[in-house]
Amino acid sequence: DQQVKQNSPSLSVQEGRISILNCDYTNSMFDYFLWYKKYPAEGPTFLISISSIKDKNEDGRFTVFLNKSAKHLSLHIVPSQPGDSAVYFCAASFSGSARQLTFGSGTQLTVLP
Amino acid sequence: DARVTQTPRHKVTEMGQEVTMRCQPILGHNTVFWYRQTMMQGLELLAYFRNRAPLDDSGMPKDRFSAEMPDATLATLKIQPSEPRDSAVYFCASGLSVYGYTFGSGTRLTVV
Numbered sequence: 001d002q003q004v005k006q007n008s009p010s011l012s013v014q015e016g017r018i019s020i021l022n023c024d025y026t027n028s029m030f031d032y033f034l035w036y037k038k039y040p041a042e043g044p045t046f047l048i049s050i051s052s053i054k055d056k057n058e059d060g061r062f063t064v065f066l067n068k069s070a071k072h073l074s075l076h077i078v079p080s081q082p083g084d085s086a087v088y089f090c091a092a093s094f095s096g097s098a099r100q101l102t103f104g105s106g107t108q109l110t111v112l113p
Numbered sequence: 114d115a116r117v118t119q120t121p122r123h124k125v126t127e128m129g130q131e132v133t134m135r136c137q138p139i140l141g142h143n144t145v146f147w148y149r150q151t152m153m154q155g156l157e158l159l160a161y162f163r164n165r166a167p168l169d170d171s172g173m174p175k176d177r178f179s180a181e182m183p184d185a186t187l188a189t190l191k192i193q194p195s196e197p198r199d200s201a202v203y204f205c206a207s208g209l210s211v212y213g214y215t216f217g218s219g220t221r222l223t224v225v
Contacts, residue, residue, distance in 0.1 A: 006155075036216075043117070043204050043216030044156070089156060100146065100169060101214065105155030 003027045004092050006104035014112050019077040021107050023090030026071065030092040034101065035064060035075050038087045047088075048075070080111045115139045117217035119205050125223045131193040134220045137186055138207030145188045146206040146214070147180055156204070162188065195224045 005024045013019045021035075031052040036044035050057040050064045050073070057064050063076045077084055090104040118137040126132055138145050147159040160170040160180035170180055177196070182188045192199055202221050208214035 041218065043206070043218050045216070046214065091156075100158055100161050102158070103148070103156035105153070 004090055004102050004104040006090055006107050008107050010108040012110045012112060013080050015082055016079045019080045019109055021075040021088050023073050023104055024071060025092050029094040031094050033073050034091045036089040044089055082111045082113050085109055085111050117205055117207050117215050119217035119220050121220060123221045126195055128196055128224055129194045132195045134190045134203050136188040136205030136217060139215055142207035142209055144208050147190050148204045150202045197224045200224050
């Protein structure tokens with residue numbers, strides 16, 4: 001049973017527009033959420049995170065929103081750039097899990113020039 | 114620039130053979146993970162060490178997979194015997210906390 005779900009395997013957006021990547025989770029014990037970005041033939045790299053005590057965290061062009069009641073988080077990229085084309089993984093953890101990360105299946109973002 | 118080093122980058126082996134993947138975590142990191150990436154499941158946690166002690170290996174098929182940290186500079190993931198369904202990219206990650214886990218570039222395993 002997947003505790004972290006990314007239901008969209010792929011997303012295409014035009015350069016300059018907003019990219020919105022979505023993630024749902026089922027385990028209400030999760031209290032920390034992260035987004036990782038992965039290019040082909042490389043390992044995932046940390047992008048942005050959010051604690052469950054917040055509902056928004058922003059870092060430059062990247063903003064993560066958390067809706068605890070809906071068990072949903074999203075990553076907004078504005079404006080999208082061709083270099084943002086990658087697979088984006090949502091991940092979650094809770095303190096009782098010794099902080100291991102549970103990942104979603106990923107969304108391939110393609111930003112079209 | 115500190116990085117997690119994984120070897121080999123690619124491995125092709127025949128079914129039934131033993132496969133050993135190695136990981137050199139970043140110096141000073143006390144937490145090491147092994148993940149497997151497949152098309153269907155995304156990134157699956159296989160095993161997890163803190164201060165070289167295994168904390169969780171419930172994601173591993175115990176009959177064929179084993180993970181060890183013989184010292185602080187080396188983590189190994191072994192598959193014996195390997196099967197075609199083990200074909201995937203295996204990632205090692207290290208860190209001090211969930212806020213800063215760094216992944217290696219992975220070992221792409223193909224079992225034919």
